[in-house]
Amino acid sequence: MLFSIIKNRIEQGYRTSKYPNEEIKLPERFKGKPEINSNCEQKIAELCASNCPQDAIDPKEKTIHLGKCVFCGLCEELSNGSFIKFSNDFELAVTDPEQLIYDGMIEKLEIHAKKHFKKLFGRSLQLRQVSAGGCNACEADLNVLNTPFFDLSRFGIQFVASPRHADGIIVTGPVTRNMKKALLKTYEAIPDPKIVIASGSCAISGGPFRGNPEQLNGVDGILKVDLYIPGCPPHPLTTLHALLTFFK
Amino acid sequence: MDNKLLKINNGQKIKLADIPHFSFDEFYEEILSLALNDYYIVHYFAYEDKGKIRLVAVLRRKNWLFVGISDTPEKYPALTCKCTKFHMFEREIAEQFAIKPVGHPWLKSVRYHANYLGKEDIFGNDYSEDIPGRYEYYSVEGEEIHEVAVGPVHAGIIEPGHFRFNCAGEKVLHLEIQLGYQHRGIEKQILNANKKQLPVIIESIAGDTAVANSLCFSEAVEALANIQVGMEAKKIRGLALELERIANHIGDLGALSGDIAFLPPASYYGRIRGEFLNMLLAICGNRFGKGLIRPGGIRFSITDKQKEEFVNRIKKLKSEIVHIGDMLFNQAGVLGRFESTGIVGTEIAQQLGLVGPAARASGILYDARYDLPAGVYQEIPLKVVTEHTGDVMARALVRYNEALQSLDIVETLLTELENNNSYKHTEFELEPDNFVVTVHEGWRGELSHCIITDSKGDILRYKIKDPSFHNWMGLAIAMRNEDISDFPLCNKSFNLSYCGFDL
Numbered sequence: 016m017l018f019s020i021i022k023n024r025i026e027q028g029y030r031t032s033k034y035p036n037e038e039i040k041l042p043e044r045f046k047g048k049p050e051i052n053s054n055c056e057q058k059i060a061e062l063c064a065s066n067c068p069q070d071a072i073d074p075k076e077k078t079i080h081l082g083k084c085v086f087c088g089l090c091e092e093l094s095n096g097s098f099i100k101f102s103n104d105f106e107l108a109v110t111d112p113e114q115l116i117y118d119g120m121i122e123k124l125e126i127h128a129k130k131h132f133k134k135l136f137g138r139s140l141q142l143r144q145v146s147a148g149g150c151n152a153c154e155a156d157l158n159v160l161n162t163p164f165f166d167l168s169r170f171g172i173q174f175v176a177s178p179r180h181a182d183g184i185i186v187t188g189p190v191t192r193n194m195k196k197a198l199l200k201t202y203e204a205i206p207d208p209k210i211v212i213a214s215g216s217c218a219i220s221g222g223p224f225r226g227n228p229e230q231l232n233g234v235d236g237i238l239k240v241d242l243y244i245p246g247c248p249p250h251p252l253t254t255l256h257a258l259l260t261f262f263k
Numbered sequence: 264m265d266n267k268l269l270k271i272n273n274g275q276k277i278k279l280a281d282i283p284h285f286s287f288d289e290f291y292e293e294i295l296s297l298a299l300n301d302y303y304i305v306h307y308f309a310y311e312d313k314g315k316i317r318l319v320a321v322l323r324r325k326n327w328l329f330v331g332i333s334d335t336p337e338k339y340p341a342l343t344c345k346c347t348k349f350h351m352f353e354r355e356i357a358e359q360f361a362i363k364p365v366g367h368p369w370l371k372s373v374r375y376h377a378n379y380l381g382k383e384d385i386f387g388n389d390y391s392e393d394i395p396g397r398y399e400y401y402s403v404e405g406e407e408i409h410e411v412a413v414g415p416v417h418a419g420i421i422e423p424g425h426f427r428f429n430c431a432g433e434k435v436l437h438l439e440i441q442l443g444y445q446h447r448g449i450e451k452q453i454l455n456a457n458k459k460q461l462p463v464i465i466e467s468i469a470g471d472t473a474v475a476n477s478l479c480f481s482e483a484v485e486a487l488a489n490i491q492v493g494m495e496a497k498k499i500r501g502l503a504l505e506l507e508r509i510a511n512h513i514g515d516l517g518a519l520s521g522d523i524a525f526l527p528p529a530s531y532y533g534r535i536r537g538e539f540l541n542m543l544l545a546i547c548g549n550r551f552g553k554g555l556i557r558p559g560g561i562r563f564s565i566t567d568k569q570k571e572e573f574v575n576r577i578k579k580l581k582s583e584i585v586h587i588g589d590m591l592f593n594q595a596g597v598l599g600r601f602e603s604t605g606i607v608g609t610e611i612a613q614q615l616g617l618v619g620p621a622a623r624a625s626g627i628l629y630d631a632r633y634d635l636p637a638g639v640y641q642e643i644p645l646k647v648v649t650e651h652t653g654d655v656m657a658r659a660l661v662r663y664n665e666a667l668q669s670l671d672i673v674e675t676l677l678t679e680l681e682n683n684n685s686y687k688h689t690e691f692e693l694e695p696d697n698f699v700v701t702v703h704e705g706w707r708g709e710l711s712h713c714i715i716t717d718s719k720g721d722i723l724r725y726k727i728k729d730p731s732f733h734n735w736m737g738l739a740i741a742m743r744n745e746d747i748s749d750f751p752l753c754n755k756s757f758n759l760s761y762c763g764f765d766l
């Protein structure tokens with residue numbers, strides 16, 4: 016028995032990534048930060064906008080709402096890359112909801128990271144996760160941060176069981192009516208000062224459920240959000256980058 | 264035994280007018296007697312058509328589906344009293360369409376929302392109150408009895424649900440599982456949604472089942488819109504579904520091991536799960552396969568280079584999975600916790616109508632890929648994996664052996680790919696006054712979608728059934744007379760869907 020434990024240990028080796036000290040390249044088809052060609056033909060921009068399942072594109076201004084977009088890539092497909100092209104860059108998080116309306120530029124998150132947050136939480140950050148109607152993709156890709164490859168706890172960041180032990184919440188899902196109260200109660204149970212992170216298209220804007228009366232179109236309506244992490248779901252590296260840049 | 268319903272195939276388009284229409288009494292007798300014999304319920308739901316409410320039942324037996332429609336009374340004697348398989352379905356119908364199954368042994372709202380018709384609420388709930396949970400819980404009385412309430416917010420990063428244990432000391436006498444916190448009203452939303460939104464909504468029913476859901480949706484739309492799909496696309500769809508299965512089975516085996524504090528497999532399988540998600544990422548740009556499958560085909564093909572790389576990766580991962588499996592299933596401490604824990608016997612599993620690995624672990628020989636094959640599964644020889652002990656061990660073994668089988672399927676499919684997929688984004692028109700039901704074996708079991716169109720070709724009713732709809736009750740039964748400390752283990756061995764159930 017012991018023999019097989021040792022054998023497996025040797026076979027598995029050491030798997031933790033060197034990120035952020037070494038860059039990681041995601042596969043070509045990964046859809047990260049879009050590149051927008053604002054000189055593209057109006058007709059094409061309009062075609063993309065009218066077909067976008069999330070109505071995330073403004074064809075006049077030539078912008079994408081990153082909080083509504085689910086990164087399906089249809090706009091890239093329809094414009095054949097001439098209007099929108101998704102890059103591999105996974106650094107998508109923003110602090111200001113205005114910045115979600117994206118015209119090809121995101122200000123570096125570093126600029127917006129508040130000093131006092133860094134001072135308070137830089138060495139140890141404890142987060143309580145609340146799923147409020149999430150489809151389990153966001154939840155699963157947060158959970159993954161605890162696996163050996165990402166190994167979140169090496170940065171002093173942990174997901175905790177009790178809100179009383181937490182410095183903030185990270186919310187997934189559009190906030191269903193049936194979870195509103197539990198979400199607010201969890202938030203109230205966290206000692207001040209506390210932070211709120213909205214993870215994924217649903218938590219930011221309601222995602223595919225936007226406008227549906229059983230949900231609240233995201234966290235914004237009931238709590239002040241400090242950090243928005245776009246994606247459907249956000250890639251674990253998008254989240255890791257956001258947490259490290261904002262708090263470390 | 265013979266029956267009066269219409270015999271149909273998985274994914275077959277049927278004119279509504281061709282479906283036999285019964286008086287309620289006849290319908291009642293028929294579906295009850297079938298369900299008491301060896302027919303299982305795939306769907307039992309209501310819909311509204313020109314102001315009339317109708318009931319639809321889709322039953323299955325061996326390789327066939329059977330469908331019938333009936334008029335609807337305002338109330339009727341509950342089928343559940345005579346056949347447990349109807350338990351959740353009747354509660355759902357009561358909640359959605361205010362039809363009362365009189366004498367139902369536990370008539371309580373399923374997801375906590377007002378009914379679709381604006382009628383008086385059957386459960387007496389006031390939905391201006393935010394919280395689901397202002398209702399009674401099943402309780403046990405006695406001096407030594409205490410209740411443990413857990414949730415909706417749980418300790419880890421998981422979805423919300425409420426678990427109410429009635430215990431004598433450490434022993435669980437009864438567990439009631441109350442869900443509905445994730446309810447987004449998807450079935451209702453679909454009726455008002457723009458067609459272009461549908462694929463994205465469908466992929467967000469349950470993220471860990473995004474592939475299976477979009478497969479059921481796309482095949483249903485293809486049937487109603489008369490769209491043919493090429494073999495290459497079918498293969499890649501099957502491949503994606505198997506990758507989804509492997510990732511979830513392997514991840515859960517790791518989590519099971521973690522729950523009993525045997526950490527090496529938890530770390531290794533946790534990491535290996537990601538390798539399969541990363542294959543989906545490489546194929547379509549999303550780790551859960553979102554955006555891959557659309558009515559008409561698949562949006563991405565697999566390049567020759569990817570093909571070769573995946574085959575090599577799968578070979579290597581397979582041997583790692585087997586090595587870790589050998590370590591896991593031979594460890595005395597693991598056997599001590601897995602064996603004889605959370606037993607669901609064959610007979611109870613049949614009575615409840617369990618599906619998927621949970622059913623197969625209790626000796627039920629049903630796998631939709633084998634019994635009701637669609638798409639590429641019509642070409643794949645499959646051996647249905649079963650166990651007989653119905654405990655955590657059996658569920659773990661079924662999932663382990665299925666993952667291994669799926670690895671072989673993926674390898675075969677990969678080597679057969681010809682890289683001649685063509686896809687173009689198209690809009691679809693559904694045929695009016697038609698009906699279709701699609702079934703796939705998702706990793707949790709039988710997943711099924713059903714679409715009914717109206718005279719204009721708009722969707723009149725979209726019904727989704729996640730396997731968890733059958734299986735949550737199985738978990739509750741598995742916990743009876745177990746120590747409460749075994750709950751995480753039992754729970755993980757089922758690993759059911761909250762959002763898939765809540766819709």
Ligand code: SF4
Pocket residue numbers: 066067068069070071072079083084085086087088089090091
């Ligand atoms: S990628 Fe985003 S913006 Fe483009 S079509 Fe999809 S949802 Fe719309």
